[in-house]
Amino acid sequence: MMTFLAEEGAQNPLIPDTVELVVGLIAFFIVFGVLGKKLLPTIQKTLDERQDAIEGGLERAQEAQTEANQTLEQYKAQLAEARHEAARITEQAREQGAAIIAEMREEGQRQRDAIIAAGHTQTEADRRQVTVALRQEVGRMATDLAGRVVGESLEDSARQSRVIDRFLEELEEKAEAAR
Amino acid sequence: MSALTLLANTDCHINAGCAFPAPGLHSFQYKPIFSVGGIEFTKPMLLAVICMVIVVGFFWAAFNKPKLVPGKLQLVGEIGYNFIAKSIATEVIGKKGKQYIPFLMSIFFFVWLMNIMSIIPLAQFPATSRFAFPVALALLVFVTYMFLTFKTHGLKGGVKNLVWIEGLPKPLVPLIILLEFIQNVITRPFTLAVRLWANMFAGHMLIVMFSAAAWYLVTPSFLSVVAGGSLLLAIGMTAFEVLIQFLQAYIFTLLAAIYISGALEEAH
Numbered sequence: 001m002m003t004f005l006a007e008e009g010a011q012n013p014l015i016p017d018t019v020e021l022v023v024g025l026i027a028f029f030i031v032f033g034v035l036g037k038k039l040l041p042t043i044q045k046t047l048d049e050r051q052d053a054i055e056g057g058l059e060r061a062q063e064a065q066t067e068a069n070q071t072l073e074q075y076k077a078q079l080a081e082a083r084h085e086a087a088r089i090t091e092q093a094r095e096q097g098a099a100i101i102a103e104m105r106e107e108g109q110r111q112r113d114a115i116i117a118a119g120h121t122q123t124e125a126d127r128r129q130v131t132v133a134l135r136q137e138v139g140r141m142a143t144d145l146a147g148r149v150v151g152e153s154l155e156d157s158a159r160q161s162r163v164i165d166r167f168l169e170e171l172e173e174k175a176e177a178a179r
Numbered sequence: 180m181s182a183l184t185l186l187a188n189t190d191c192h193i194n195a196g197c198a199f200p201a202p203g204l205h206s207f208q209y210k211p212i213f214s215v216g217g218i219e220f221t222k223p224m225l226l227a228v229i230c231m232v233i234v235v236g237f238f239w240a241a242f243n244k245p246k247l248v249p250g251k252l253q254l255v256g257e258i259g260y261n262f263i264a265k266s267i268a269t270e271v272i273g274k275k276g277k278q279y280i281p282f283l284m285s286i287f288f289f290v291w292l293m294n295i296m297s298i299i300p301l302a303q304f305p306a307t308s309r310f311a312f313p314v315a316l317a318l319l320v321f322v323t324y325m326f327l328t329f330k331t332h333g334l335k336g337g338v339k340n341l342v343w344i345e346g347l348p349k350p351l352v353p354l355i356i357l358l359e360f361i362q363n364v365i366t367r368p369f370t371l372a373v374r375l376w377a378n379m380f381a382g383h384m385l386i387v388m389f390s391a392a393a394w395y396l397v398t399p400s401f402l403s404v405v406a407g408g409s410l411l412l413a414i415g416m417t418a419f420e421v422l423i424q425f426l427q428a429y430i431f432t433l434l435a436a437i438y439i440s441g442a443l444e445e446a447h
Contacts, residue, residue, distance in 0.1 A: 013204055013207065013310055013376075013380070014310055014373075015310070016309075016310045016311035016314040016315075017309065017310075017311045018311075019218055019219065019220075019224065019311075020221075020223060020224055020227075020309055020311030020312060020315075021311040021312075021314060021315050023224040023227055023228065024227055024306075024311055024312040024314075024315035024316070025315045025318075025319070027227045027228055027230070027231035027289070028231075028285065028286075028289055028315065028316060028319065030231050030235065031231050031234050031235055031285045031288070031289050032281060032282065032285040034235045034238070034239065035234075035235070035238055035281050035284060035285050036281030036282070036285065038243075039238045039239060039241075039242040039243065040242070040260070040280060040281045040284065042242055042243070042245055043241075043242040043245050043253075043256070043257065043260055045245075046245035046246070046247065047257070047260075049247060050247050053247060
């Protein structure tokens with residue numbers, strides 16, 4: 001029944017068969033060649049790329065986080081500034097309002113004074129005008145009266161004028177004394 | 180065809196006046212499948228070539244067009260790659276181990292597959308139980324070991340790295356030089372080859388033994404119980420062999436890495 005086995009007697013198993021040795025070496029070198037030259041560098045590259053992608057992703061997330069934090073800080077700062085600004089503007093408005101009110105008040109006062117002063121001036125001018133007109137009128141009337149009473153014409157202007165002046169000075173003295 | 184297959188085709192049982200076809204060294208010798216110019220091509224060689232084709236084919240399919248997000252096959256291949264790269268190359272040799280990954284990986288998967296052939300139906304023979312295959316690989320490891328030793332340390336430093344141990348008492352020096360030389364230059368490559376060969380040889384022998392005995396004892400008698408026990412043992416041994424096959428391939432590769440590491444490290 002052992003005919004399927006090598007017919008010669010059992011050899012020393014520790015003596016390697018030369019053909020097997022060569023076949024083994026060739027087979028190994030083919031495995032080594034394909035794996036070492038082609039497949040393992042390829043997969044190592046892919047593994048490195050994957051590592052990169054994962055680490056890159058983490059890095060990007062980190063970056064985004066930092067950026068978000070920065071933006072938040074920025075917003076907070078802006079908000080604080082805006083609040084500060086608003087307070088400042090309110091304060092300023094209040095001050096301005098107060099200033100405007102004061103100014104307006106002053107202006108009103110000034111205008112009132114001006115109006116009053118103008119009124120005084122006008123009154124004074126009117127009074128003068130009236131005084132002049134009255135003086136002439138009163139003089140003429142007095143002369144007329146005197147002429148009628150005396151019966152003589154006092155048409156001599158020089159005399160007339162002197163009489164009027166004297167009369168008026170008396171009137172003014174009376175007025176001064178009455179004041 | 181293996182001894183087992185043929186045994187099953189015969190009617191050699193204990194009650195048929197047939198002597199027990201005990202497995203022996205002849206169980207490891209095959210008639211040539213074909214012969215070219217006096218060079219005989221046998222089943223173990225065929226198995227070695229098939230293993231080569233499977234290793235190359237598998238990793239070609241897994242790694243030829245690698246994707247950043249791996250498919251199933253690529254993932255399995257990557258697990259194998261990382262196993263060699265991390266738990267052997269980097270772990271034993273360190274950072275310099277990276278460039279030896281292809282060598283170690285080729286050794287591991289080629290040896291492992293040749294071992295596995297022991298339990299694959301129809302193959303049922305570990306190519307590594309033919310001494311020439313472990314010798315071929317151990318020879319390569321040894322050549323690499325020597326080459327790296329002398330390349331790293333120069334001629335004088337290389338010799339010193341192989342035989343010298345610092346700080347010995349003077350009278351011991353010649354003895355230690357002799358022992359170190361024997362260990363590093365003779366024992367290491369020899370045991371590397373023999374360890375793998377002997378394990379696979381013995382494992383195959385045991386499986387054949389129990390299988391043959393089971394078939395031989397199957398008779399219409401109480402001996403069938405013994406045959407059943409023998410069959411169970413054969414099955415148990417087969418399961419055990421799965422572990423041994425992996426372990427021996429791992430040890431072979433690990434020792435190759437340790438020798439490379441020894442060649443690369445600073446003189447002690």
